[in-house]
Each structure stands twice: as C-alpha cells, then as structure tokens.
Amino acid sequence: MISNQVLxxxxxxxxxxxxxxxxxxxxxxxxxxxxxxxxxxxxxAVRVALARQAPYRIPEQCDHMTLTFSIRVYSEQESSKxxxxxxxxxxxxxxxxxxxxxxxxxxxxxxxVVSAALWAEKLWRSEAFxxxxxxxxxxxx
Numbered sequence: 001m002i003s004n005q006v007l008x009x010x011x012x013x014x015x016x017x018x019x020x021x022x023x024x025x026x027x028x029x030x031x032x033x034x035x036x037x038x039x040x041x042x043x044x045a046v047r048v049a050l051a052r053q054a055p056y057r058i059p060e061q062c063d064h065m066t067l068t069f070s071i072r073v074y075s076e077q078e079s080s081k082x083x084x085x086x087x088x089x090x091x092x093x094x095x096x097x098x099x100x101x102x103x104x105x106x107x108x109x110x111x112x113v114v115s116a117a118l119w120a121e122k123l124w125r126s127e128a129f130x131x132x133x134x135x136x137x138x139x140x141x
Contacts, residue, residue, distance in 0.1 A: 002101075002104045004050050004053060007101065007104070009102070010099070010102055010104075011069065012032065014101075015031045015071075015090070018093055020089050021090060021093070024086050024089065025042070025086070030046060031047075031048075032045070033047065043074060043077075043123075044086050045073070045075075046071060046090070047071070047072045047073075047074070049069060049070045049071075049072065050068075051069055052067075053065050054066050063136055066132070067131070067132045067133075068129070068131050068132075069129075069130055070128060070129045070130070071087075071094075071127070071130070073090070073117075073127075074123050075123065075124040075125075076122070077124065080117035080124045080126070083117035084117050087114060087117070087128060091114045096108060099132065099134075104134055104137055105135060105136075105137050106132045106135065107132065113128065113129045114126070114127075115127050
C-alpha cells in the first residue's frame, strides 16, 4: 500500500507543475492539502483532499489499490467564473490521466465528476471527484 501522504504530495506536485493552472493563481504555493490550516494563503486556492484508499477485489493484485480523492477550488470573486475556470483546467488535466509518483503509478479509471461552483461562506467552491487505480511502480497494472 502506498502511503496517503505520498499520494497527496505527488498529486499536489503534479498540479504545481501544470503551468496552465499556476498561471491562474497568485502562486503555485496556493495549491495545498485540504487539511492546511495556516494563515498564509491566497485566492483562488486549490486544495487536494484524499477520501479513501481501498484494495482491488482481485486477490492476485493485493498491492493494487483504488484511491478516491477530490480537488476543491475556492475563489473570493463576486462571480463563480474564476472558480469554474480554474476547475476547468484541472478537469482537463485529469481526464484519462496517467500518474507517475514516488514509487507508484496510476490512472484515472473513471471520468471526473465536476460540480459547478457553489456559493458558501463568502467563497465560491468548485469540486471535482476522481477515482484512481494505484499500484507500485514495480508492479504490472
């Protein structure tokens, strides 16, 4: 099993390397884990939230896992346009995406489920949900 911390760190690094995304943000540092509770951040903000990691149902592939995670975009603008624009870049990146991480590989096995931005607590929030098949980089998919 690949550590959740490793998976989350690698997904964040992948997003930070996406120039089309970072061009829409004040800084790549505005892409963080969802649990971030610091005081220094800007909007729009991108957050990665892992939901769960569970083994495949195939006994021969006990080192293969299914990871579900979401990416949230927060914006302070008066309109939802900024949040939806940023989310569009993320959804395009992860449509049928193949990952290579620290000791793992994976592919998104279902298309993203992307919500339109919703107004909540003085912020717009758009969210996309992903399911990724994850396996050690030394294993056969």
